[in-house]
Amino acid sequence: MSTGFPYKLIATDLDGTLLRSDESISPRTRAALAAATEAGAAHIVVTGRAAPWTRHILDDLGYEGLAVCAQGAQVYDAGEHRLLTSVTLDRQIAGLALAKIEAEVGPLYLAASRDGLDGAVLVGPGYTVTGKLPATPFTDASDLWSAPLNKIYIQHPTLTDDELAEAAREAAGGFVGVAMAGAGIVELLPLGLSKATGLSLAARRLGLKAADTIAFGDMPNDIAMFAWASHSVAMANAHDELKAVADEVTASNEDDGIAVVLERLLA
Numbered sequence: 001m002s003t004g005f006p007y008k009l010i011a012t013d014l015d016g017t018l019l020r021s022d023e024s025i026s027p028r029t030r031a032a033l034a035a036a037t038e039a040g041a042a043h044i045v046v047t048g049r050a051a052p053w054t055r056h057i058l059d060d061l062g063y064e065g066l067a068v069c070a071q072g073a074q075v076y077d078a079g080e081h082r083l084l085t086s087v088t089l090d091r092q093i094a095g096l097a098l099a100k101i102e103a104e105v106g107p108l109y110l111a112a113s114r115d116g117l118d119g120a121v122l123v124g125p126g127y128t129v130t131g132k133l134p135a136t137p138f139t140d141a142s143d144l145w146s147a148p149l150n151k152i153y154i155q156h157p158t159l160t161d162d163e164l165a166e167a168a169r170e171a172a173g174g175f176v177g178v179a180m181a182g183a184g185i186v187e188l189l190p191l192g193l194s195k196a197t198g199l200s201l202a203a204r205r206l207g208l209k210a211a212d213t214i215a216f217g218d219m220p221n222d223i224a225m226f227a228w229a230s231h232s233v234a235m236a237n238a239h240d241e242l243k244a245v246a247d248e249v250t251a252s253n254e255d256d257g258i259a260v261v262l263e264r265l266l267a
Contacts, residue, residue: 004039004040005266006214006265007041007212007230008041008042009043009206009212009214010033010037010041010043010044011068011214011215012046012258013048013195013216013218014047014057015048015049016218016235016238017235020253020254021253023057026259028259029258032259032262032266033258035263036265042206042208043063044068044202044203044206045063046067046072046195046225047067047068048181048182048187048195048219048221049069049070050069050113050121051069051070051074051083051119052117052119052120053133054067054076055081059078063078064078064079066084068195068199068201069198070150070198071179071189071198071221072193072194072195072196072198073086074150075201075205076117081117082117083116086116087193088149088150088190089149089150089189091145091149093191094149094152094176095145097172098188100171100172101168101171104167104170105171107157109125109127110124110153111129111135111153112149113149113150113151114147114148115148120134120136121133121136122137122138123135124139124144126155127155128184130183151187153185153188154186154187161183162180165178165220172188176190177191177192177193180219180220181219181221182219187221194224194225195222195224195225196224196225196228199213199228199229210230213228213230214229214231214261214265215229216234216261217233217238217242218237220241222242227245231247232246232248233248233249233257234246234250235249235250235257236249236250236251236255236257237252237253237254
């Protein structure tokens, strides 16, 4: 059956990609996604945000499909408000990884995302949260380890995000995955986990595969998803590392970059 659209699956990152800087989605992009889904494609949101930090956006959108959250750790059913899968970070290994990184670069500022649909994001002294997302401060380091976690966020007083991510990989890359997901967002994840692992699980639930997929993103944490998808599109505002591996570069998230590509494919 010809669907009038060349891909059966559209995978979009959220921040810096689908969302504008004010966390809204433009009417033009909404219309292009609606036209593509009308033409037979499924849309899956694939975000570094854990489910508690993603739910309100999906609800605002009226989005009822599957979403891949927490860098691939969670597959979330937005229509049913329930987690279908959730992978946690081994806390003992994470503690060892942190010790190895701090031995190389000195003390880090820490935050952590607790597992579950209502899992809090714990934020330690000195850590800066971007945007207006809800976070729970902690001062006692033992609080960080008291419940299952999806990931740990790290910041450094002087290193850039790229320098910190590189240092973390060199010091602890054999123990944890390291993702650079945006300005001030360097994360430690379960080893081997990526957006591609979560997306492949979600796609399989829909009977779809990599060959059916077009993916949009803006940060190095989208590289694995780009490698998995049949066609990859970086935003004009994307990190240079992602642009280097993309099949094409579109307009920025502020200038309807997703819509530009979808409208062309629908024409």
